[in-house]
Amino acid sequence: MQGPPDISRRLLLGGSLALAGAAATGCAIPVGLGSPQTRVKYWHFMGASDGIIMNKMVQSFAKDNPDIFVEENVLAWGEPYYTKIAMAGSGGRSPDLSTFHLARLAGIGAGRILDPINVKLLEEVGLRAADFSPPIWERAHLDGVLYAIPFDAHPMVQYYNTDICGKAGLLGSDGKLKPTTGVDELITQLTKAKEVMGGKPPLAFDALGLGTVGPWRVWWSLYPQSGGTLLSDDGTKITIDDAKALDALRLMRRLGQEGLCDWRTDYGASVANFTNGQAAFLWNGDWETTGLKERGTPFSMTRFPNVFGSGSAQADCHSFVLPHQRNRDPEVERATYRFIAYLVKNSADWAVAGHVPAYLPALQEPEYLALEPQSEYRSVITEVALDPQVWFAGSASRMWIEFGEAFSPVISGERSPEDGLAAAKASLTRLMSAPNPFPAEERR
Amino acid sequence: MTTTVAAPATAAPVAQAKVRRGWTQHGLLFVAPFLLIYVVFLVWPVLLGFRMSLSSVNIAGGNDHLVGFANYAEAFSDPRMWRSLWNTLVFTVLSTVPLVLLGLGFALLVHHLRFVQWLWRLSFFGPFLLPSAVVSLLWLQMIYPPDYGLLNGTLGTDVLWLGDPSTAMWSVVMTTVWWTVGFNFLLYLAALQSIPQHLYEAASIDGASAWDKLRSITIPLLGRTTALIVVLQLLASLKVFDQIYLMTGGGPEDSTRPIIEYAYDMGFTGYRIGYASAVSYILFILIVIVSLAQLRLFRKRAEVSS
Numbered sequence: 001m002q003g004p005p006d007i008s009r010r011l012l013l014g015g016s017l018a019l020a021g022a023a024a025t026g027c028a029i030p031v032g033l034g035s036p037q038t039r040v041k042y043w044h045f046m047g048a049s050d051g052i053i054m055n056k057m058v059q060s061f062a063k064d065n066p067d068i069f070v071e072e073n074v075l076a077w078g079e080p081y082y083t084k085i086a087m088a089g090s091g092g093r094s095p096d097l098s099t100f101h102l103a104r105l106a107g108i109g110a111g112r113i114l115d116p117i118n119v120k121l122l123e124e125v126g127l128r129a130a131d132f133s134p135p136i137w138e139r140a141h142l143d144g145v146l147y148a149i150p151f152d153a154h155p156m157v158q159y160y161n162t163d164i165c166g167k168a169g170l171l172g173s174d175g176k177l178k179p180t181t182g183v184d185e186l187i188t189q190l191t192k193a194k195e196v197m198g199g200k201p202p203l204a205f206d207a208l209g210l211g212t213v214g215p216w217r218v219w220w221s222l223y224p225q226s227g228g229t230l231l232s233d234d235g236t237k238i239t240i241d242d243a244k245a246l247d248a249l250r251l252m253r254r255l256g257q258e259g260l261c262d263w264r265t266d267y268g269a270s271v272a273n274f275t276n277g278q279a280a281f282l283w284n285g286d287w288e289t290t291g292l293k294e295r296g297t298p299f300s301m302t303r304f305p306n307v308f309g310s311g312s313a314q315a316d317c318h319s320f321v322l323p324h325q326r327n328r329d330p331e332v333e334r335a336t337y338r339f340i341a342y343l344v345k346n347s348a349d350w351a352v353a354g355h356v357p358a359y360l361p362a363l364q365e366p367e368y369l370a371l372e373p374q375s376e377y378r379s380v381i382t383e384v385a386l387d388p389q390v391w392f393a394g395s396a397s398r399m400w401i402e403f404g405e406a407f408s409p410v411i412s413g414e415r416s417p418e419d420g421l422a423a424a425k426a427s428l429t430r431l432m433s434a435p436n437p438f439p440a441e442e443r444r
Numbered sequence: 445m446t447t448t449v450a451a452p453a454t455a456a457p458v459a460q461a462k463v464r465r466g467w468t469q470h471g472l473l474f475v476a477p478f479l480l481i482y483v484v485f486l487v488w489p490v491l492l493g494f495r496m497s498l499s500s501v502n503i504a505g506g507n508d509h510l511v512g513f514a515n516y517a518e519a520f521s522d523p524r525m526w527r528s529l530w531n532t533l534v535f536t537v538l539s540t541v542p543l544v545l546l547g548l549g550f551a552l553l554v555h556h557l558r559f560v561q562w563l564w565r566l567s568f569f570g571p572f573l574l575p576s577a578v579v580s581l582l583w584l585q586m587i588y589p590p591d592y593g594l595l596n597g598t599l600g601t602d603v604l605w606l607g608d609p610s611t612a613m614w615s616v617v618m619t620t621v622w623w624t625v626g627f628n629f630l631l632y633l634a635a636l637q638s639i640p641q642h643l644y645e646a647a648s649i650d651g652a653s654a655w656d657k658l659r660s661i662t663i664p665l666l667g668r669t670t671a672l673i674v675v676l677q678l679l680a681s682l683k684v685f686d687q688i689y690l691m692t693g694g695g696p697e698d699s700t701r702p703i704i705e706y707a708y709d710m711g712f713t714g715y716r717i718g719y720a721s722a723v724s725y726i727l728f729i730l731i732v733i734v735s736l737a738q739l740r741l742f743r744k745r746a747e748v749s750s
Contacts, residue, residue, distance in 0.1 A: 090504030
């Protein structure tokens with residue numbers, strides 16, 4: 001399915017990124033001694049369409065603020081990113097600003113790897129606690145100290161192909177997917193889509209592969225719907241409800257076994273299949289929105305289906321943190337906060353990428369409210385399932401990867417749901433018994 | 445430069461004798477630059493690593509409390525540590541055998557082919573020149589993918605080469621053999637070329653068959669090379685990391701994770717440098733034992749043959 005328009009688009013993107021890179025280095029040269037510009041070194045992991053939007057925001061900030069030069073450094077998402085942040089922060093010669101997943105805050109050694117946020121400077125640039133979604137703002141603190149500035153929440157959502165769903169009669173009169181409730185309705189919906197697709201699996205999600213976290217994301221969307229939890233609030237006891245956990249796993253296995261989801265797709269293949277119309281549904285985070293629009297896939301989005309009693313869905317939040325620096329230049333620090341404020345206040349631009357802003361005023365802006373299909377799923381934000389606040393949780397954490405490893409073979413049918421759950425519990429027990437490398441008393 | 449050198453040279457005769465005995469008698473002065481690097485980059489890190497393995501130090505260098513042998517105790521009761529150690533051993537056995545035998549086989553083939561030898565040499569040695577990332581991506585993206593990969597396409601099979609715990613390790617071994625057999629091949633080829641031709645001529649006159657010659661002349665005379673190759677291969681295989689990290693990340697179901705990746709996972713993504721050091725030390729001790737065992741074995745063999 002790699003037609004010429006596809007290639008030219010890639011070339012275009014590649015070329016524009018290369019140009020942006022060249023522009024960045026071009027700009028970097030004059031910023032030195034005696035330069036009037038303040039340089040802010042910014043690390044982030046926003047790839048693909050997220051990366052393009054972030055790059056646009058950086059450029060428009062540069063246009064409005066000629067006295068500040070933001071040096072954008074895009075690093076690969078996932079484990080290696082957090083290894084780099086940890087190394088940079090521990091050395092004390094780190095970037096001035098970096099993006100971060102809120103759920104990882106408990107495990108990164110806040111106070112050692114990350115510096116606390118200067119609330120006074122934050123107020124100077126016009127950001128106040130009341131501007132942020134309260135539960136997310138709460139998660140940005142550790143022991144009452146603010147370590148991160150929330151940017152967005154990115155929940156699991158359901159993408160659907162409007163052509164295929166239309167043919168299968170799954171759309172309502174308004175052209176939107178008729179919502180399903182419960183296991184049976186979901187299976188019926190998928191079966192109908194399967195029929196019009198000539199028996200091909202209609203659902204795609206990241207089900208296997210190198211360090212796959214997809215099985216965790218799907219399970220952590222389904223299982224909390226029935227009120228299931230993972231750990232006690234203080235993180236010392238496993239509180240998994242076996243019956244509910246197994247219900248979710250049995251459904252995942254059933255999807256794979258009955259050919260309703262393609263259990264042989266890794267992350268890239270799941271997105272590619274949906275993009276090319278080889279899948280009617282995609283369960284994924286909300287960040288593929290821009291890419292799918294650019295490729296012209298006939299699609300829309302809706303909330304993750306309500307299967308086990310509520311519409312809850314797995315989510316994490318992007319945020320900004322200040323990796324530890326031994327000597328923070330006050331001028332650079334001010335410039336950093338101005339840049340953060342610019343990004344946060346322009347959250348509506350960022351929402352184009354699919355994410356739900358954490359900055360409440362942005363949620364009221366007409367331009368945000370008009371965004372399609374973002375408005376179809378943003379109501380999930382009050383029902384998201386965040387990670388437990390323990391040191392081994394968060395995006396691309398050991399817990400995600402180990403749960404992914406435990407559940408991936410359940411989807412493919414190689415492992416029984418019981419064995420999968422037992423493997424996950426064993427991982428969790430091991431993680432809990434391992435000492436936290438950054439104990440609370442280490443916080444300065 | 446020249447002036448600073450000239451000054452001590454003229455003053456030298458007085459202190460000459462002493463200097464000689466102290467520093468240059470054993471060539472210590474000449475190896476000093478190497479020794480310095482050796483101490484700074486090998487001996488010191490080894491000692492430091494041991495110190496870390498006895499502590500709870502994290503990746504930021506904080507939380508540095510001595511915990512005695514608690515990390516080792518945890519490692520010995522950690523099923524994933526045992527699993528990864530086992531994987532490393534399985535990989536070592538599975539890869540060393542074909543790498544030595546195929547290396548020999550290919551070398552014999554090429555040695556006896558008398559035309560376009562450079563082409564055969566290049567074909568077998570070529571893959572060895574590729575960096576591990578290139579090799580891994582090549583096999584991961586082009587040869588092993590279950591749906592559009594070269595292997596399933598050619599064989600008409602439907603195997604999840606890297607995705608199935610029962611085939612993943614074999615797949616990694618296959619890639620490794622393809623990638624590194626060229627080095628052993630080259631060592632064997634060089635050794636074959638140094639066997640004097642007259643031995644074969646004499647054997648022919650005595651009516652020896654090709655098989656006799658191989659068994660009684662070639663293989664015994666390659667003994668030293670074989671010993672060298674086996675040692676190098678065992679050490680290289682015990683240190684496996686790159687291709688597995690890049691191709692499977694240790695999965696599926698931990699079926700390929702080598703011990704070095706486990707140390708990496710614990711240290712760099714789990715931030716527990718102390719525990720990761722303990723895991724590394726367990727491998728270190730294993731490698732020391734294997735090396736000592738081999739040294740003894742070869743010494744005995746050398747005594748017997750002399």
